[in-house]
Amino acid sequence: MRTADLTTALVLMAGGLLVIWDSLRLGIGWGTDGPQSGFFPFWLAMFLLAASGVIAGQAWRRGDGKPFVTRAQLRPVLSTLLPAAGFVVLVQWLGLYVASAVFLGFYMRWIGRYGWIPVILLGVLFPVITFVVFEQWFLVPMPKGPLEAWLGY
Amino acid sequence: MGWENLLLGFQVALHPGNLAVAVLGITLGTVIGVLPGLGGANGVAILLPLTFSMHPNSAIILLTSLYWGALFGGAITSILFNIPGEPWSVATTFDGYPMARQGRGGEALTAAFTSSFFGAVFSVVLITLFAPLLAEVALRFGPPEFFAIQLLTFSSFIGLGGGNPVKSLASILIGFILACAGLDIVTGQLRLTFGITDLMKGFDFIVAVIGLFGIGEILLSVEEGLSFRGVTAGINSAVVVRTWRQLPRLYRTIVRSAFIGFWMGFKPGGATPASFMSYAFARRFSRHPERFGKGELEGVVAPETAAHAAGGAALLPMITLGIPGSPTAAVMLGGLIIWGLQPGPMLFKERPEFVWGLIASMYTGNVIGVAMVLAFVPLFAAILRIPFAILTPVIVAVCAIGSYAVHDSMIDIWYMLLFGVIGYVFKKLDYPLAPLVLALVLGDLAENALRQSLIMSQGSLLIFFERPISGLITAVALLFFALPVINPYVRRARGERKPPVEVAAPHDG
Numbered sequence: 088m089r090t091a092d093l094t095t096a097l098v099l100m101a102g103g104l105l106v107i108w109d110s111l112r113l114g115i116g117w118g119t120d121g122p123q124s125g126f127f128p129f130w131l132a133m134f135l136l137a138a139s140g141v142i143a144g145q146a147w148r149r150g151d152g153k154p155f156v157t158r159a160q161l162r163p164v165l166s167t168l169l170p171a172a173g174f175v176v177l178v179q180w181l182g183l184y185v186a187s188a189v190f191l192g193f194y195m196r197w198i199g200r201y202g203w204i205p206v207i208l209l210g211v212l213f214p215v216i217t218f219v220v221f222e223q224w225f226l227v228p229m230p231k232g233p234l235e236a237w238l239g240y
Numbered sequence: 241m242g243w244e245n246l247l248l249g250f251q252v253a254l255h256p257g258n259l260a261v262a263v264l265g266i267t268l269g270t271v272i273g274v275l276p277g278l279g280g281a282n283g284v285a286i287l288l289p290l291t292f293s294m295h296p297n298s299a300i301i302l303l304t305s306l307y308w309g310a311l312f313g314g315a316i317t318s319i320l321f322n323i324p325g326e327p328w329s330v331a332t333t334f335d336g337y338p339m340a341r342q343g344r345g346g347e348a349l350t351a352a353f354t355s356s357f358f359g360a361v362f363s364v365v366l367i368t369l370f371a372p373l374l375a376e377v378a379l380r381f382g383p384p385e386f387f388a389i390q391l392l393t394f395s396s397f398i399g400l401g402g403g404n405p406v407k408s409l410a411s412i413l414i415g416f417i418l419a420c421a422g423l424d425i426v427t428g429q430l431r432l433t434f435g436i437t438d439l440m441k442g443f444d445f446i447v448a449v450i451g452l453f454g455i456g457e458i459l460l461s462v463e464e465g466l467s468f469r470g471v472t473a474g475i476n477s478a479v480v481v482r483t484w485r486q487l488p489r490l491y492r493t494i495v496r497s498a499f500i501g502f503w504m505g506f507k508p509g510g511a512t513p514a515s516f517m518s519y520a521f522a523r524r525f526s527r528h529p530e531r532f533g534k535g536e537l538e539g540v541v542a543p544e545t546a547a548h549a550a551g552g553a554a555l556l557p558m559i560t561l562g563i564p565g566s567p568t569a570a571v572m573l574g575g576l577i578i579w580g581l582q583p584g585p586m587l588f589k590e591r592p593e594f595v596w597g598l599i600a601s602m603y604t605g606n607v608i609g610v611a612m613v614l615a616f617v618p619l620f621a622a623i624l625r626i627p628f629a630i631l632t633p634v635i636v637a638v639c640a641i642g643s644y645a646v647h648d649s650m651i652d653i654w655y656m657l658l659f660g661v662i663g664y665v666f667k668k669l670d671y672p673l674a675p676l677v678l679a680l681v682l683g684d685l686a687e688n689a690l691r692q693s694l695i696m697s698q699g700s701l702l703i704f705f706e707r708p709i710s711g712l713i714t715a716v717a718l719l720f721f722a723l724p725v726i727n728p729y730v731r732r733a734r735g736e737r738k739p740p741v742e743v744a745a746p747h748d749g
Binding site: 088091092095099102106109110113117118120121122123124125127128131132134135138139141142145155156160163164167168170171172174175178179183187190191194195198199200201209213217221225226227228229230 | 694
């Protein structure tokens with residue numbers, strides 16, 4: 088827990104420094120018509136720097152305690168996060184509907200160990216329902232891919 | 241002036257189309273409240289795109305009904321499954337789950353729904369009475385007053401939020417900094433984009449809400465290897481009537497909890513501390529404090545009344561000042577802007593039918609809501625029996641749809657994933673997420689108010705103290721900021737041995 092706390096605080100400090108650097112470029116003083124663009128972010132970042140310094144100090148003084156994440160916990164988290172990231176990549180190429188079918192089917196098969204019949208059934212049903220609800224009823228367009236183009240949407 | 245306005249509001253809220261919208265909203269909201277990973281704030285955020293093609297009056301009724309539904313749904317999972325869907329439902333599990341295990345689940349649910357109904361109606365009555373007055377006062381506010389109110393909003397997270405105050409501060413600052421990214425509309429300069437075109441559009445808070453609360457929550461719940469083991473409970477009219485007979489005895493707890501809920505709730509992050517506080521008070525004043533935690537009806541009634549009263553009260557500053565009291569209210573505020581309305585006190589003058597329709601819909605929404613959840617509890621509880629391997633990808637996909645729809649932009653789905661990881665890490669390290677979201681929403685408003693105030697005073701910060709109203713508010717805000725530093729000394733001076741009512745969970749109202 089302590090390592091994770093320290094790392095996060097350091098990342099925040101680095102972010103703060105980055106913001107300060109960009110704010111100095113924009114100017115943090117008084118322009119012709121009021122405070123310059125960098126004024127507000129500069130002071131926010133200064134306070135963030137101070138706050139993350141205190142957080143780092145608190146984490147340093149405290150004992151290590153329980154681990155941030157155990158190996159047994161990390162497995163299910165990664166086996167959800169990585170397929171989700173893969174899904175987002177697929178959305179760019181195949182469109183949202185096909186990608187969600189692949190994602191749902193993959194997850195059901197891999198994690199849930201379902202047979203092919205429920206996997207294919209739900210994998211088709213879910214994107215069709217979302218397509219009807221969003222695209223047809225509420226007129227909210229979603230990213231579409233080659234399949235939709237072939238079907239004429 | 242009040243009555244004809246409220247009447248006008250009821251004409252809007254009771255319009256058959258809007259009643260249908262309310263039923264739809266309550267249904268979806270309860271489903272969202274029951275589902276793990278989806279709560280009030282991100283549920284409302286995901287469904288926001290559905291309202292783009294609707295009339296603003298119906299759109300806001302849909303969102304508020306979702307909100308009430310999500311609050312009711314949270315009670316179902318707490319009592320039957322011992323899973324608090326929302327942080328403010330944690331206190332409900334203390335006595336609700338033991339009751340369900342003793343076979344009194346129906347009783348606990350009836351009590352929870354009925355007392356949430358009382359809590360909400362109590363808040364709505366106060367909103368009906370005070371909102372016009374507050375809006376009238378707010379009309380005379382200038383930039384310094386608005387900035388002072390923002391200061392007060394964020395200071396209450398630090399001073400009253402519980403948890404680590406430095407981490408709350410860091411969350412607030414991160415939110416404000418993210419809000420700065422992109423085009424500065426005042427000077428026309430690009431900030432914090434580092435030459436990357438995709439960063440020009442900045443970060444949308446709706447995407448942040450979906451990622452932080454939706455994806456982050458999913459990651460947290462798979463970590464615990466969720467296997468829902470729930471208790472079934474039947475509700476029939478006999479159980480309802482029997483429970484209702486017991487409630488009048490508890491009128492003192494109900495009234496006290498409603499007051500606590502309203503008082504805590506119109507300040508941000510108030511719902512969770514309010515539910516814990518009223519639970520603690522109910523136990524302290526009870527003749528049988530030893531029964532609490534083992535299935536005492538009063539232990540369900542107290543936190544539920546307070547949480548719903550707080551949930552209602554959070555809408556008061558959103559309507560009157562344009563400053564939301566909770567992430568969910570913030571998403572609704574975002575909706576208002578998208579529908580082309582200018583949130584703030586002028587809304588009462590310019591769009592009375594909208595404001596009063598909203599207020600009236602809080603009455604109708606709660607009446608419909610309590611009737612529906614009482615009638616269909618088994619159906620809603622059945623949702624949690626859907627296997628996790630199906631629920632998880634479906635929720636992720638729905639989150640992606642909601643994120644994309646905000647700006648029709650692919651980069652937002654990536655941001656959603658990024659915010660999901662941030663939400664997971666922050667939640668584990670006890671950084672509160674609600675202040676981050678509120679800061680992201682209010683960033684531009686706060687900065688403009690600060691800039692205009694400084695222009696008025698030619699750069700002097702004293703302007704916030706010189707004007708009477710802003711001076712008073714700023715002073716209270718500074719006091720709240722200082723509370724975490726002062727508190728230990730006060731406690732030592734008083735010679736207290738144990739800390740006062742502690743708040744066990746981080747607030748994410």
